[in-house]
Amino acid sequence: MFTGLVEAVGQVERMTPDGHGGADLLVRAAAIASELQIGESIAVNGACLTVVEVAGPTFRFQLGPETLARTNLGGLRVGEGVNLERALRVGDRLGGHWVQGHIDTVGRVVRRQQQGDWEFVEFACEPEWTKQMVPKGSIAVDGVSLTLVDVRADRFSVMLIPHTLAVTTLGNRPVGSAVNLETDLLAKYAQKQLAALLDQYQLAGHR
Numbered sequence: 025m026f027t028g029l030v031e032a033v034g035q036v037e038r039m040t041p042d043g044h045g046g047a048d049l050l051v052r053a054a055a056i057a058s059e060l061q062i063g064e065s066i067a068v069n070g071a072c073l074t075v076v077e078v079a080g081p082t083f084r085f086q087l088g089p090e091t092l093a094r095t096n097l098g099g100l101r102v103g104e105g106v107n108l109e110r111a112l113r114v115g116d117r118l119g120g121h122w123v124q125g126h127i128d129t130v131g132r133v134v135r136r137q138q139q140g141d142w143e144f145v146e147f148a149c150e151p152e153w154t155k156q157m158v159p160k161g162s163i164a165v166d167g168v169s170l171t172l173v174d175v176r177a178d179r180f181s182v183m184l185i186p187h188t189l190a191v192t193t194l195g196n197r198p199v200g201s202a203v204n205l206e207t208d209l210l211a212k213y214a215q216k217q218l219a220a221l222l223d224q225y226q227l228a229g230h231r
Contacts, residue, residue, distance in 0.1 A: 025111060025112045025122065025123070025124060025125075026067045026072070026109050026111060026112055026120075026123040026124070026125050026167070027109070027112055027116075027118055027119055027120035027121065027122075027123060027169060028070075028109070028120035028121055028123045028162075028164045028167060028168055028169025028170075029109060029119050029120045029169060030107045030108065030109055030167060030168055030191060030192045031055070031056055031108055031109050031110060032053045032055040032056050032108045033053070033105045033106065033107060033108065033191070033192065033193060034051040034052055034053030034068075034105065034106050034108050035051065035052045035053070035103060035104070035105060035106075036049070036050070036051060036052075036100050036101065036102050036103060036104045036105075036106060037050040037051060037052045037082055037102065038050040038102065039100050039101070039102065042086070044089075045088075045089035045092075046086060046087050046088045046089055046091075046092065047086075047087045047092060047098070048084060048085070048086055048087070049068070049073075049084065049085045049086075049087055049097065049100070050082055050083075050084045051068070051082065051083055051084075051085070051106060051108070052081050052082045053081065053082075053083075053108055054081035056108060056110065057078060057080065057081045057082065057083055058081075059110075060075050060078050060083055060110075061075070061078075062075055062076060062077065062078060063075065064110065064111070065110075065111040065125070066083075066085075066108055066109070066110055066111070067107070067108070067109040067110075067111075067123070067125045067167045068085065068097065068106050068107070068108060068167070069095070069096060069097060069106050069107050069166045069167050069193070069203075069204050070095075070107065070123070070125065070127060070164050070165070070166050070167030070168075070204040070205075070206055071091060071095045071097060071125060071126075071127050071167075071204060072111075072124070072125025072126065073085040073087070073091075074086070094127055094129075094130070095127045095130065095204050096130055096166075096202040096203060096204050097204075099202060105193045105196075106193065107166050107167040107168060107192050107193050108167075109167055119169075120162075120169030121162040121164075121169050121208060122208075122209045122210075123164045123167070123169060123206060123209075124206065124209060125167075125206075126206060127204045127205065127206055128153055128205055128206050128207055129149055129150060129153050129205050130149075130202050130203065130204060130205065131147045131148055131149035131153075131165075131202070131203050131205045132147065132148050132149075132200060132201065132202055132203065133145060133146075133147055133197050133198065133199050133200060133201045133203060134146050134147060134148045134179060134199060135181075135199065136198075136199060139183070141185075141186045142183050142184060142185060142186065143183070143184045143189060144173075144181060144182075144183055144184075145181065145182055145183075145184055145194070145197075146179055146180070146181040147165065147179060147180055147181070147182075147203060147205070148178055148179045149178065149179065149180070149205055150178065151177050151178050153205065153207055154175055154176065154177060154178065154179070154180060155215065156207040156208065156212060156215055157172055157175045157180055157207060157208075158172065158175060159172055159173065159174060159175055160172060161208055162208045163180065163182070163205065163206075163207060163208065164204075164205070164206040164207075165182070165194065165203050165204070165205060166192070166193060166194060166197075166203045166204050167204065168188065168192050168194055170182040170184075170188075171183075
């Protein structure tokens, strides 16, 4: 479990196919590497991955075919930045929102507009996911906990504060970039329960 508060931006050192549909990802981030343990969970652009090796300022992950297919990690290039967050510890402050590290879908940046020191950013995604979003609710974009401003059928928008622009990769994601999206966990449960109630109501003969 994570909070969507990025601890560091790492750089991709190496991305190597493993010959079985997966890949090995090597990331450099001296700010957190010395504290990592093998087997630890790290959110990389919001996707929960397991550390399999630590060597000085670098650490390695094994990415399966499903991870490559359902996230933007398969498109990473050497030198590219990635948002990093270690798993939440019991007793930590929850400054963002509950983030599982299970990516729902990949969206795309469709508009950026500077507004003083802040920046308005709009993303596109499939309508099935915007059904789990509400204005002023939470969304994790590339692992960053953000507050939704506006939600429409196939897109949503956020306002990025100067701090977020400076300390995460969202400050330099150009229009057209792919981003990992995870909707709010509570919204998922609420949608499922409402769907079940609707099914029961219809089975009872109410149309």
